[in-house]
Amino acid sequence: MTLKNKVAxxxxxxxxxIGFVPNMTxxxxxxxxxRNALRDAGIAKSEVDGVFTCGVGPMASTQLCEYLGIIPxxxxxxxxxxxxxxxxxxxxxxAIAAGICNVALIxxxxxxxxxxxxxxxRGMGGMFDASMPSAQFEMPFGVGGPPGVYSMCAxxxxxxxxxxxxxxxxxxxxxxxxxQLNPRAFMRDPLTIDDVLSSRYVAYPFHIYDCCLVTDAGGxxxxxxxxxxxxxxxKPVWVLGSGEASTHQSILxxxxxxxxxxxxxxxxxxxxxxxxxxDIDVVEVYDSFTYTALVTLEELGFCxxxxxxxxxxxxxxxxxxxFPMNTNGGGLxxxxxxxxxxxxxxxxxRQLRGECGERQVKDAKLALVNGTGGMxxxxxxxxxxxx
Amino acid sequence: xxxxxxxxxxxxxxxxxxxxxxxxxxxxTLPYCTKCDAFFFYPRQFCPTCFSWDIEWRQxxxxxxxxxxxxxxRPQMPGFTPPYITAVVQLDEGPRMMTNLVGIExxxxxxxxxxxxxxxxxxxxxxxxxxxxxxxxx
Ligand SMILES: [Zn+2]
Numbered sequence: 001m002t003l004k005n006k007v008a009x010x011x012x013x014x015x016x017x018i019g020f021v022p023n024m025t026x027x028x029x030x031x032x033x034x035r036n037a038l039r040d041a042g043i044a045k046s047e048v049d050g051v052f053t054c055g056v057g058p059m060a061s062t063q064l065c066e067y068l069g070i071i072p073x074x075x076x077x078x079x080x081x082x083x084x085x086x087x088x089x090x091x092x093x094x095a096i097a098a099g100i101c102n103v104a105l106i107x108x109x110x111x112x113x114x115x116x117x118x119x120x121x122r123g124m125g126g127m128f129d130a131s132m133p134s135a136q137f138e139m140p141f142g143v144g145g146p147p148g149v150y151s152m153c154a155x156x157x158x159x160x161x162x163x164x165x166x167x168x169x170x171x172x173x174x175x176x177x178x179x180q181l182n183p184r185a186f187m188r189d190p191l192t193i194d195d196v197l198s199s200r201y202v203a204y205p206f207h208i209y210d211c212c213l214v215t216d217a218g219g220x221x222x223x224x225x226x227x228x229x230x231x232x233x234x235k236p237v238w239v240l241g242s243g244e245a246s247t248h249q250s251i252l253x254x255x256x257x258x259x260x261x262x263x264x265x266x267x268x269x270x271x272x273x274x275x276x277x278x279d280i281d282v283v284e285v286y287d288s289f290t291y292t293a294l295v296t297l298e299e300l301g302f303c304x305x306x307x308x309x310x311x312x313x314x315x316x317x318x319x320x321x322x323f324p325m326n327t328n329g330g331g332l333x334x335x336x337x338x339x340x341x342x343x344x345x346x347x348x349x350r351q352l353r354g355e356c357g358e359r360q361v362k363d364a365k366l367a368l369v370n371g372t373g374g375m376x377x378x379x380x381x382x383x384x385x386x387x
Numbered sequence: 388x389x390x391x392x393x394x395x396x397x398x399x400x401x402x403x404x405x406x407x408x409x410x411x412x413x414x415x416t417l418p419y420c421t422k423c424d425a426f427f428f429y430p431r432q433f434c435p436t437c438f439s440w441d442i443e444w445r446q447x448x449x450x451x452x453x454x455x456x457x458x459x460x461r462p463q464m465p466g467f468t469p470p471y472i473t474a475v476v477q478l479d480e481g482p483r484m485m486t487n488l489v490g491i492e493x494x495x496x497x498x499x500x501x502x503x504x505x506x507x508x509x510x511x512x513x514x515x516x517x518x519x520x521x522x523x524x525x
Contacts, residue, residue, distance in 0.1 A: 133429045142459060142462065142471055142487065148457060156455035159500035202461055252429060
């Protein structure tokens with residue numbers, strides 16, 4: 001049995017506002033995004049019988065079901081950072097294909113920007129149990145947040161493969177060009193490679209423009225089975241291939257610091273979909289940092305290992321380039337509330353439906369989505385397509 | 388009132404206590420799998436490769452190479468004053484461990500991957516000594 005063509009994404013939308021939204025809490029964003037995605041699908045909330053979410057407490061799906069007034073047949077609170085919502089699609093596909101639920105709702109909402117102003121615990125608070133390995137063997141050395149860790153991974157890649165700061169800057173600049181075509185993008189000012197290289201370091205080798213934004217945003221996705229999908233008013237976006245993998249939690253557990261689990265999740269997704277890299281029209285990969293996108297392209301097999309730098313050179317991933325990537329402006333310039341995976345999914349759906357206006361990739365029929373969570377720890381890959 | 392932010396201090400757990408006891412003696416003592424004939428890190432009661440629970444504690448040389456690093460210009464944890472160098476050291480005995488590279492100006496032109504390093508002990512309090520690393524004396 002395969003999940004290929006068993007389900008389709010039939011609803012996808014974001015909160016009304018994204019960016020800096022101090023009048024909303026995370027769970028408010030989940031609900032508003034859910035309303036908008038269900039409206040996009042033309043499906044009533046009362047039909048939702050599967051709920052997939054994380055980021056609203058330790059029992060996220062239960063919390064959200066209570067809040068939305070849903071008595072689910074199937075829930076899943078899988079929390080693997082920014083890749084969560086991408087793997088939720090695969091989990092939803094499995095649940096629907098097995099007949100356990102019919103209408104799956106996947107929700108996200110975070111206030112990475114304005115949440116700092118709020119009282120009480122915030123962010124990843126509570127994840128740091130003092131007895132956990134990271135509390136003993138990383139935090140005492142001033143290692144904690146993603147910039148501090150991804151920078152070390154990038155450094156080894158640069159040493160081993162000759163990747164340069166210019167290569168990383170190519171991605172920041174190309175992604176900004178996409179953002180300039182997207183009125184909802186947070187950062188739309190022109191950006192040059194020199195701007196990136198002359199900006200201050202956050203964590204050498206990362207300049208500030210190598211790092212994603214910190215914003216408020218929510219999003220939601222609705223997934224249904226094949227028969228139901230064909231009745232929808234909008235073009236169904238079929239799940240043709242999927243895969244997920246994790247290789248470690250913290251950098252100390254990385255089998256190879258220059259690799260990511262996308263080599264496994266990507267391979268699984270390509271095998272299920274039965275397509276090749278050349279067939280993909282548009283690529284949406286998590287760009288928590290420029291390096292994340294670069295190494296992910298290698299791990300997914302779009303180029304040889306270590307060739308990510310040359311591969312993205314010459315603004316190849318920018319509008320007009322032959323490898324359109326992160327077409328909403330990415331986590332680098334569009335929005336990045338903390339766990340960004342929901343937004344690469346939504347953008348892939350919009351591209352495949354032809355809803356992207358100025359930034360529309362012409363005749364986009366096949367999209368690849370790759371979410372990355374944690375410290376390059378976990379990935380989910382989806383290959384999505386339209387008829 | 389201002390409170391001095393303290394660096395996070397590790398709380399040893401039952402399976403890691405021998406490592407931290409070693410640090411206190413200024414000895415880099417790591418778990419060793421007698422089936423794999425190999426060190427591993429971080430400490431567990433079992434070998435993460437073969438799942439053998441026959442573990443010994445053996446002393447390492449405290450020498451290795453700088454596998455990778457970054458210069459942190461923003462404190463990633465309380466109590467750290469940037470810029471500081473976070474480092475993954477590859478011990479000559481095999482395992483990699485997180486540390487800080489000290490004894491060198493934290494400037495991009497000074498530090499490079501695979502440079503030789505050696506342990507430098509930092510006594511934090513009566514219970515805890517941290518294994519930091521410095522460029523090896525040539
Ligand atoms: Zn073993």
